[in-house]
């Protein structure tokens with residue numbers, strides 16, 4: 001009897017250690033800062049071989065490999081740009097596009113046209129038109145395209161969506177979101193039109209938008225009244241003088257967005273948890289004379305959710321959330337405790353794993369482009385509205 005029990009354990013151990021059924025051949029396009037998290041997560045996967053890397057800057061890809069995967073540095077193939085990598089590696093399964101925003105669309109379209117699945121870093125790209133061109137290439141290719149919003153993997157972020165979809169809030173009609181910091185302007189390629197194209201909006205604004213819009217099912221944006229400024233980035237009093245001289249993107253943005261609750265991205269008409277018109281009140285700051293622009297708030301006809309002022313770009317909510325509801329005629333506040341993630345690694349590992357699993361299973365992308373098109377359209381129309389100094393209509 002004892003032997004039977006023991007042999008069961010032995011069998012389990014053997015099956016856990018079995019070799020992966022397939023090895024994903026992966027390339028990394030762009031070897032800057034974020035590519036370090038991609039390679040680190042790929043190297044932890046038993047079914048991945050990173051075979052090629054590319055960067056426009058001579059010698060950068062080699063340095064990157066020596067620092068992050070010295071054991072592979074002599075075996076891997078190096079390329080001068082995305083096109084050379086895709087041409088030189090005809091049997092790739094997937095690439096991570098880790099370039100600055102300006103080349104997101106170009107690199108992703110080229111990869112999809114080469115029949116390669118793509119994990120594209122956020123933000124989607126720079127303009128709505130670019131996002132639409134990428135989606136057209138994705139549809140034609142039949143490949144998986146996922147956008148790199150790792151906070152999606154966090155259990156607390158998922159809780160926001162669960163609360164909305166449970167109907168506890170009733171029909172959601174208003175959302176206040178955003179975030180920011182007193183001083184926190186990045187440098188390098190993040191602050192110029194020619195590389196980033198968008199500033200705080202593309203760096204951190206897209207996360208705040210995704211936190212709430214994913215929770216409510218990404219209703220279609222209809223109109224945007226937007227404002228941007230660059231008072232801190234361009235001012236040598238508040239920014240490094242050399243950076244201030246080249247700074248030409250937004251460091252602050254605010255917007256009032258009207259969305260159609262009857263047209264969520266998934267189709268199928270108005271979900272029970274959305275009002276016909278949903279309002280988004282948004283602000284984002286790389287720098288300001290304030291530490292936070294406030295909490296995120298989701299107002300519904302039957303309840304409200306307060307999400308403490310959050311640096312959601314770091315992956316989670318800013319603290320326990322509060323649900324406000326009338327219960328038995330009394331106005332009640334319920335604390336939603338912080339939930340610990342169940343997975344062993346970090347959010348970046350989950351982002352990579354979920355992308356690979358989607359390829360393996362032929363399932364839909366963990367963060368689908370059809371959703372992030374709306375995220376990008378809001379950002380793009382904030383810029384368009386700011387330039388026009390008037391409300392603009394979103395045509396999609």
Ligand SMILES: NC(=O)c1ccc[n+]([C@@H]2O[C@H](COP(=O)([O-])OP(=O)(O)OC[C@H]3O[C@@H](n4cnc5c(N)ncnc54)[C@H](O)[C@@H]3O)[C@@H](O)[C@H]2O)c1
Nearest residue numbers: 030032033034054055056081082099100101103121122189
């Ligand atoms: N998910 C996250 O948490 C997170 C965090 C930081 C940055 N990002 C995103 O990652 C992207 C890159 O950020 P970063 O800080 O690594 O920028 P970076 O400027 O440090 O690196 C980008 C690299 O891409 C290279 N590149 C550009 N076009 C290329 C092309 N066509 N072929 C090959 N290489 C090319 C550049 O030479 C550069 O070395 C940005 O879009 C940013 O928004 C995401």
